[in-house]
Amino acid sequence: MTEPEVRPVASSVNPTVRRRRLGQELRKLRELKGMTAEEVAERLLVSQSKISRLENGRRSISQRDVRDLCGVYGVEDHRIVDSLMQMAKESRQQGWWHAFGDTPYSVYIGLETDAASLRVYEASLVPGLLQTPNYASAVTEGSWPEATTADIERRVQVRMRRQERITDPENPLRLWAVIDESALRRIVGSREIMAEQMRQLVQFSLEPHITVQVLPYDVGAHPGMYGKFSILEFNDPQDASTVYLEGITSDLYLEKPNDVQTYSVMYEHLRMQALNADHSRQFIDRVAEEWAAEV
Template identity: 60%
Template structure:
């Protein structure tokens, strides 16, 4: 069986290496753009891994930067070829967050914080279906079914034999109290969380309402970390129209500090398990109170 190629990661690695070579050469993006008769924003997009690049363009850039090692040039041109391939998610139409799925598919570890809903990787099919229906009300039945299928396929990373994704999720209590779908859907979802939290590669913490103000009040974010030292960590923030990706070391460090504060204020994993179990019993009880 051939090695699986992740085009998103190949594009990031290529862009990072091209940026490094440009900086070593002492050239600015404006100077490169002027020499190659292309726009400066295009150079920035290439270096950020946000735009495809042809192998011959990589060859031209290497020549401009004075790269004489043909083996290195060939490697970079191969990355360009790989970055143009299709990931499994590209087979699905109308998936606007393909770039994120590509990063998620390659990540070694992800740290989540979500104040409103259970993260997609932890959702049951019924809960995911209700979230999609509620958050994308204009979606057709076919589009909603596609979103659900992609979301459930992403969860394969948690079951990867020998190398499952390391996941740490801090969930706001609101995500457990908000009735998504129905009480039965919520009871099933919380039972699922209890099962997931028992797995050695998944850690769950609940941030209770009485924790007060905390660094996560500004909204959801994720920190993606990679096994390869050359792959920089990424902060991801989901938005309604255009998502935000932060890769500067200072930004990643700031969000890592924020996450450490959230972990410190949240319940321990053992206390979280008991909290989730009690919340699940409340959904199953005859006298359910959302803020109980």
């Protein structure tokens, strides 16, 4: 069996991406061995779902897991085993978001933190990376009725911390946001909060690495009518582009090339149907004035 080359992981890579990359390497080893996930699970006396979760990077991988899997796959090159073991060790470190306690979409935050670019379509809300603290608080309170004041404050803090990716002067996230007009028209919190949010949206749209486009009502039917989605892309070619679909109780991550291509084509259609960046900025500015006039 020809064993794949395992490249060292830079120390700057966050634990979510380490875990994801390690899972990809383990999948390659299994496929080179010609084994199914079910066969591996039987050999190790574990569930097939555990093997799947290890390979898709959704489960923490221990060094013991790596050792056992390398044994099953007959990996004899100690350099490969040592590299994978080191990746496993680093993947169990905690990212900055763990300091805020239990975060429901921590996997996504880990990917977003390391992404080079992000394409977002939002149907009913201003994207999280572009929200003001007041708007984020009102969104959290409205969408999570049982949340305590502490819960809301924690989630808003996490959201504001995430925004550092688009304000980083050295390595800002390239953000492209297509926002349905309904997100600009729905009152979240108050008219004053909406006016403030629209003004901030305009300011963000002036940044060279941020593009904001509005999809107006008169476009009619469009590819985004089935709901919001995000497409994350990374600098390292080892890290596959990922489509993120947020759910109420669980999220979905699509990494198969065909899935990513399908959503990428959908996004291109949304971009073409939306107002261009300049007209979108003018549109949002008018909406801001309308909200301010009603305060």
